[in-house]
Amino acid sequence: MNASTTTAAPTRGSRLLPPPPLPSILQLLLLLVVFVVGTTMTASDALLFQRTVSSPRTSRHPPPSPPPRSRRPSDSILSPHSRFSSSYSRRDHRALHAWTPSSSASSASSASSSTSTSASTSASTSRLRAAPEGALSDIVVHSVFDFLSDGIETEEDTRVWVPQSDRLSFRPLCLCTSQGYYVNLLKFTGGGGVLGRHRHSSPVHALTLRGTWGYEEHDWRASPGTYVYEPPGETHTLIVDDGCDEMITLFHVTGSLLYVSGGGGEGREGEDDVIIGYDDVFTKLDKARRWYEECGLGRDFADRLIR
Structure with missing residues (x-):
C-alpha cells in the first residue's frame, strides 16, 4: 500500500474532531459575500440579494408585485356611474353616426345591393337608438298647415x-x-x-x-x-x-x-x-x-x- 493512501492510526487518548457542518460554512460564505458587496450596495439591495442566494428557487421568478391600491370610498359611487356613462356615450355615438351625411351616403350605396326589407329594418333600428331607454316617443304631425294655399279646401281631413x-x-x-x-x-x-x-x-x-x-x-x-x-x-x-x-x-x-x-x-x-x-x-x-x-x-x- 502506498504511503500517500495510508493514514496514521490514532494514538491512545487522542480524539478526532468531527468536520464542521456544511450549513455553517455556507452561512460564513454568505456573510462574507454580503460584507464585500455591501460596500457598493444599499442595505435594501443587500437584503434582496441575501434572500435570492439563500433561496435559489425564487430567483427564477420575477419580484413580487406591489400590493393593490386601497379602494377609496368614492370608487363605489363613481364606478356604476362611469359604466353607465360609457354605455350611454357609445349608444349616442352610434345614433349620431347613423344620421350623419357620410353614413347616410354609405348606407344608401349599401342599400342598393340589399333588399328593401333589410333597409327598412336598419333604418328602424337607427331611430330606436336616437333616444335613451325610457324616453317618450316623438310627435310628428304631417301637413299641419299648407303655406302655399290661401284656402282650407286643400286640407286632408x-x-x-x-x-x-x-x-x-x-x-x-x-x-x-x-x-x-x-x-x-x-x-x-x-x-x-x-x-x-x-x-x-x-x-x-x-x-x-x-x-x-x-x-x-x-x-x-x-x-x-x-x-x-x-x-x-x-x-x-x-x-x-x-x-x-x-x-x-x-x-x-x-x-x-x-x-x-x-x-x-x-x-x-x-x-x-x-x-x-x-x-x-x-x-x-x-x-x-x-x-x-x-x-x-x-x-x-x-x-x-x-x-
Whole structure:
C-alpha cells in the first residue's frame, strides 16, 4: 500500500474532531459575500440579494408585485356611474353616426345591393337608438298647415279641427299632461270678431300663420309671421280684424286660461273681472276626445298626442 493512501492510526487518548457542518460554512460564505458587496450596495439591495442566494428557487421568478391600491370610498359611487356613462356615450355615438351625411351616403350605396326589407329594418333600428331607454316617443304631425294655399279646401281631413263654437275651432298638436301645457292651432273664420276676455296664469307663446289679430288692451297687430310672448298674469281680449276671413295662429299655452267677464280696462284686472270658466290641457284633451270619437276618428286619435 502506498504511503500517500495510508493514514496514521490514532494514538491512545487522542480524539478526532468531527468536520464542521456544511450549513455553517455556507452561512460564513454568505456573510462574507454580503460584507464585500455591501460596500457598493444599499442595505435594501443587500437584503434582496441575501434572500435570492439563500433561496435559489425564487430567483427564477420575477419580484413580487406591489400590493393593490386601497379602494377609496368614492370608487363605489363613481364606478356604476362611469359604466353607465360609457354605455350611454357609445349608444349616442352610434345614433349620431347613423344620421350623419357620410353614413347616410354609405348606407344608401349599401342599400342598393340589399333588399328593401333589410333597409327598412336598419333604418328602424337607427331611430330606436336616437333616444335613451325610457324616453317618450316623438310627435310628428304631417301637413299641419299648407303655406302655399290661401284656402282650407286643400286640407286632408277637416275633422282634425275640434269645434269650440260656430266660428272658433282648434287642432291639438301636443297635449302634455305631465307638465301642464298644450300646443294647438287656433282658427277663427267668418270675418272679424271678439274671441273673449281671458287671463293667463302662465306664459304663452304665439306664432301667427294666417290672418291678422290683436288684443284690445294693446296697440300692436299680429300678421302672418308675427311672434308674440304673453307674460303670466295678463288679462286681455282677443280680437280678429274686420275683413279677415280666416285667422290661424299657433299657441303654446302653459297652465290655465281663465275666462273672465267685465272690464278692468287697459289690460289690468278690475273689480268687475269675474272668472266664468277656464281651459287647460285637461279640458282640451276632453274636448278633443269627445269630438274625435263623435266624428269617427276615434278617441285614441287624441290620446296619441298625450305626453
